[in-house]
Amino acid sequence: MADWGNWLVAAGVLIALELFTGTFYLLMIAIGMVAAALAALAGLDQPTQITVAAVVGVAATVLLRRSRWGRRTRSDATRDPNVNIDIGQDIVVDAWEHGRSRVMYRGAMWDVELCPNAQAAAGRFKIVEVQGSRLIVANS
Template identity: 35%
Template structure:
């Protein structure tokens, strides 16, 4: 199989993975693979330069778009629901055991959750911390 075709297959796989994760990092690798495919069309035997060109493009895109994406995130009106979760109250939908995940509903969203103590179904909890897709919770204690 021709090297340019292999680079296109790699780019396609990276594009599909990017659509699943929405991180933009895999998109830059995808574009780097496309550049490597173009180099492979022009210089089929220059494997080293194919890899260098692809890596260089991916690196440049990653470095120069990081400040831009930070600026968009910090722009007025952007809200990350994850940072707003901390301190909010939720209801346990699936019981939580230490070392295992349960499910907690916070607002209208359901989250995988962990806790240091067992928490049963329908108990109120407070969100302590949020990871990428998992929240850490504790029992909700009413303040008198």
């Protein structure tokens, strides 16, 4: 088989493997191998083909890493409603003592604290953060 065919087969194998990993990094290396196949079709020698594959693959990987798809978004799990179903729920607090209270929530007693901008008055509050067994609430 010609060099360009070998490069395309290798790229196809990487694309198939990429389907199992769920990342785009193997796809970027496969793009480098397709570039090497084009270099082989252009008649360049094998060391040049390998260099083209490496340069294009690394460049594509770096570009992916710097794009919005390559960045991991780090969110605070204590404030993320996708992680904790309690975020955004309402509770009723009857009395406050120095910005703290205890309430019955989901069948258990919880410590409750006010978030910095909330006012301590009896009534309904919205859970904005969960820190262990402590609910951080804001006025609703």
